[in-house]
Amino acid sequence: MQVVDLNTVQSMPIDERLNVAFPVHSGTGCAASAAVWMEIAPGGTVQEHTDSAEELLYVARGEVEATIGDETGTLGAGELAVVPAMALHSLRNVGDEEARVLGFFAGSANVATFTAPPHGPGGPQIFVIGGPMPIALPLEAPVTA
Numbered sequence: 001m002q003v004v005d006l007n008t009v010q011s012m013p014i015d016e017r018l019n020v021a022f023p024v025h026s027g028t029g030c031a032a033s034a035a036v037w038m039e040i041a042p043g044g045t046v047q048e049h050t051d052s053a054e055e056l057l058y059v060a061r062g063e064v065e066a067t068i069g070d071e072t073g074t075l076g077a078g079e080l081a082v083v084p085a086m087a088l089h090s091l092r093n094v095g096d097e098e099a100r101v102l103g104f105f106a107g108s109a110n111v112a113t114f115t116a117p118p119h120g121p122g123g124p125q126i127f128v129i130g131g132p133m134p135i136a137l138p139l140e141a142p143v144t145a
Contacts, residue, residue: 002029006037006060006102014118017044017093026108026130034105034130038091040064041098046091049114053107055083057091062099065092088115105129 004023011021018040025034034053038046040062048067057066059075066073066081068089075081083089085106093099109130117123 004035006100009037011037011039015044017041018046018118022129025105025110030108032106032108034108034110036103036105036129038101038103039098040091040093040101042093042096044093044099047114047116047118048088048090049112050086050088051083051105052085052111053105053109054085055089055106055110056104057081057083058102058104060100060102062093062097063095064099064101065094066090 002024006023009021009023011019013019018038020039021037023035023037024030040046057075058080059077061077063074063076066075066089068081068083069087073081074094091099091101107130109128112127112129114125114127117125
């Protein structure tokens with residue numbers, strides 16, 4: 001049985017207001033699903049991007065503004081939004097406390113492509129989760145084995 005404690009999961013800082021972890025995916029033994037755990041400080045954002053797999057976004061704590069395609073709405077704790085595969089989407093913490101959001105992917109591997117580098121100019125724009133190792137590349141960088 002694979003168990004993940006989201007209270008103690010090791011996350012990586014994307015910037016000063018966003019920490020992200022990928023606790024389950026094909027590389028951890030999942031055959032058909034993956035998840036992302038996001039801790040977003042007030043004013044923090046998950047930059048606009050697409051994912052190769054459909055995603056369910058569940059707000060565990062706080063309040064976020066979600067933009068999915070051309071629709072924008074506010075989600076609070078206990079609410080869920082569906083992000084179709086390849087739909088542009090982003091999140092922004094609009095509350096006064098840290099927001100925690102769990103994303104479930106309908107596939108054990110996912111390719112996220114950001115419209116702008118989340119790590120600043122020249123940073124990675126493509127993130128591949130799952131497989132033998134995570135990959136993050138600038139959009140214009142060639143992929144080599």
